Amino acid sequence: xxxxxxxxxxxxxxxxxxxxxxxxxxxxxxxxxxxxxxxxxxxxxxxxxxxxxxxxxxxxxxxxxxxxxxxxxxxxxxxxxxxxxxxxxxxxxxxxxxxxxxxxxxxxxxxxxxxxxxxxxxxxxxxxxxxxxxxxxxxxxxxxxxxxxxxxxxxxxxxxxxxxxxxxxxxxxxxxxxxxxxxxxxxxxxxxxxxxxxxxxxxxxxxxxxxxxxxxxxx
Amino acid sequence: xxxxxxxxxxxxxxxxxxxxxxxxxxxxxxxxxxxxxxxxxxxxxxxxxxxxxxxxxxxxxxxxxxxxxxxxxxxxxxxxxxxxxxxxxxxxxxxxxxxxxxxxxxxxxxxxxxxxxxxxxxxxxxxxxxxxxxxxxxxxxxxxxxxxxxxxxxxxxxxxxxxxxxxxxxxxxxxxxxxxxxxxxxxxxxxxxxxxx
Numbered sequence: 001x002x003x004x005x006x007x008x009x010x011x012x013x014x015x016x017x018x019x020x021x022x023x024x025x026x027x028x029x030x031x032x033x034x035x036x037x038x039x040x041x042x043x044x045x046x047x048x049x050x051x052x053x054x055x056x057x058x059x060x061x062x063x064x065x066x067x068x069x070x071x072x073x074x075x076x077x078x079x080x081x082x083x084x085x086x087x088x089x090x091x092x093x094x095x096x097x098x099x100x101x102x103x104x105x106x107x108x109x110x111x112x113x114x115x116x117x118x119x120x121x122x123x124x125x126x127x128x129x130x131x132x133x134x135x136x137x138x139x140x141x142x143x144x145x146x147x148x149x150x151x152x153x154x155x156x157x158x159x160x161x162x163x164x165x166x167x168x169x170x171x172x173x174x175x176x177x178x179x180x181x182x183x184x185x186x187x188x189x190x191x192x193x194x195x196x197x198x199x200x201x202x203x204x205x206x207x208x209x210x211x212x213x214x215x216x217x218x219x
Numbered sequence: 220x221x222x223x224x225x226x227x228x229x230x231x232x233x234x235x236x237x238x239x240x241x242x243x244x245x246x247x248x249x250x251x252x253x254x255x256x257x258x259x260x261x262x263x264x265x266x267x268x269x270x271x272x273x274x275x276x277x278x279x280x281x282x283x284x285x286x287x288x289x290x291x292x293x294x295x296x297x298x299x300x301x302x303x304x305x306x307x308x309x310x311x312x313x314x315x316x317x318x319x320x321x322x323x324x325x326x327x328x329x330x331x332x333x334x335x336x337x338x339x340x341x342x343x344x345x346x347x348x349x350x351x352x353x354x355x356x357x358x359x360x361x362x363x364x365x366x367x368x369x370x371x372x373x374x375x376x377x378x379x380x381x382x383x384x385x386x387x388x389x390x391x392x393x394x395x396x397x398x399x400x401x402x403x404x405x406x407x408x409x410x411x412x413x414x415x416x
Contacts, residue, residue, distance in 0.1 A: 022367065026293055033288040038272055051291070058292045072230070078237030085268050086229035163249045170253060179262055185266025187236065212377070 005072070006031065006080050013070055025062070033058075035081055039088040043096070057091045120166075121155045123173040124205065150214050157208035165201045172198060226257045227251055236266050290363060290393070329396055329407045332376075336410045342413065345382040351405040352399040360384065361393040368392070370397070389416040 007014070009030040015024040033054075040054040061068055075208050148210055158166060179198065184193040186218070227235075227248060234240035235248050253261050278360040308336060332347035334340055358378045359368040369384045378396075384394065391413050 022293070026289060029289040029292040033292060035272065035287055039268065042268055042271075055286070055291050078230075078233030078235075078239045081272070082233035082265065082269050083229050084235055084264050085272065086232045089261070089265060090229070133366070163246065163253065163412075167249050167253050167259075171259055171263065175256065175259055175263070181263065181267065184270045185263040187238075187266065187270065 008032070009072065009080060012066065017065070029058075032081075032084060035084050036088050039085055039092060043088065043089070043092045053092055053095065056095055057088050060091050061087075102122065119147075120170055120174050121151055121158060124154060124158065126204075135170075150209070153209060153214055154205070154210045157205050157212070160208060161201065163202065165197075168194075168198060169201060222326060223271045226255065226379060227261075232258075232262060232265055236262070290361070293361065328343070329405045331396075331407050331410060333366045334410075334412055337413070339413050340386075341414045341415070342379070343382075344386065346394055346396065347376060347377045347405055348396050350376050357399050358397045359393075359397075362397075363391040363393075386414045388414050390414055 004010075008028040012024040012028045014020040036057050037050075037054050040050045040057060043050075043053060045053070068087055074079060141194045158169075161169075166184070171182055172179065177185075179194050180191040182188075186194075188194055195214070231240065231244070231248050235245065235252075240248065252262065287306060329351045330349040333345070333348060344360075348356070354374055356368075356373055356376070356378075358371050358373065360380055361368060362368050369380055371378055380386070393409050393411055395409045396407045
C-alpha cells in the first residue's frame with residue numbers, strides 16, 4: 001500500500017535550504033505541530049515542562065537537515081500522523097531518560113526484570129485454574145509434579161496458536177492491559193469483539209489441552 | 220523491511236496499527252512483539268494516543284494557539300532556542316528565550332535600551348541595546364507566527380527596522396539581538412513588541 005506524503009511534508013523535504021525551506025517548515029508546523037504538542041502533553045508534567053518538551057522535539061525533527069522526517073517512508077507504513085506520534089513519543093522518552101533516568105511506568109528492559117516477570121504459560125495456567133487439575137486416583141504423583149507436566153503441555157498448546165492470538169494473550173495477561181484499553185489501542189470498534197476473540201483463543205487452548213488428556217477443571 | 224534487531228521502527232509500529240503492512244512483514248512484526256515487552260508497551264501507548272487524537276482531532280487547535288506553536292518552531296528555525304511560558308491563568312504561551320543551539324545557560328544578557336518588552340511601537344521601529352563589547356550583532360525580527368521578517372548583522376548597537384518591512388497594525392512581533400563572537404556570546408533574549416491599531 002502506498003500512502004502519499006502529506007503535502008506540507010513533501011514540500012519541506014523538497015525545499016532548497018534557506019527561505020524556501022523555512023517557509024515550508026512553517027507550513028509543516030501549521031499542519032502538524034498540534035500532533036507534537038499532543039504527544040508532549042501526554043507525557044505528563046506542567047505547562048512549562050510540556051512546552052519545553054514540545055520545543056525540544058521540534059528541534060530534534062529539524063536536526064541534520066530534517067533527517068528524522070526524511071526517514072518517513074510513504075511506500076508502505078501507516079499514516080504519517082501515527083508515525084509522527086511514535087517518533088515524538090520516542091524523542092520525549094529519550095529526553096526524559098537523559099535528564100531523569102527511565103520514566104515511571106516504562107517497561108523495564110533489564111534481564112533481571114524479565115526474569116521476575118511471570119511467564120505467559122504460568123499466567124494462563126492461573127487463568128485455567130490448573131491447580132484444580134485432579135491428581136490420578138492412585139495418588140502416585142503429587143500435585144506439584146502434575147502441575148509441572150500440565151504447564152509443559154500448555155506451553156506446547158500455546159506454541160501451536162496463531163502468533164497474533166498468542167500476542168493478544170501476552171498483551172492481556174503478561175502486560176496486564178485491560179481489554180477495553182487493548183481494544184482502543186488496536187483500533188477495534190468495541191471491546192466485546194476482543195472479549196469474544198480472547199474467549200475463543202482460551203477455548204482453543206482448552207481443546208488442545210483436552211486432546212492431550214488434560215481436564216483443566218473448568219469444564 | 221527487516222525488523223530492527225532491538226526494536227520496531229516507527230514505520231513498523233504505524234504500519235501495524237493501521238493494518239498497512241504486508242503479510243510477511245506483519246508476521247515479522249508480530250514475532251518481534253511477542254518477545255519484546257518494550258515494543259508491546261509502545262504499541263499500546265501509541266495506539267491509545269492515535270485513538271484519542273482521532274477523537275480530539277475533529278476540533279483543530281484555535282488559530283491563536285496554532286500561531287504560537289508555529290512561532291516556537293520558527294524561533295528554532297531562526298536559531299533562537301525557545302520555550303513557551305504561560306502568562307497568568309490564560310494558558311496562552313509566549314516565546315521566551317532559552318538560548319540558541321550551542322548556547323548554554325551561562326550566556327550573558329545584553330541589556331535592552333528600547334523598546335521595552337511588550338512595548339507598543341509607532342511608525343518607526345528602532346531597536347537599541349547596550350554594547351556587549353563585541354564587533355558584531357545579529358538582529359532578528361519575527362512575525363507573531365515566527366516567520367523571520369527581517370534580519371541584519373551590524374557592528375552598531377542600534378538598528379532601525381526599514382519601512383519596507385511592513386508591520387501590520389494590531390499585530391505582535393518578536394525581536395532579539397545576539398552578540399556574535401565565536402558563536403553566540405551574549406543575547407537580549409526574545410522580546411515582544413506590538414503595533415497599535
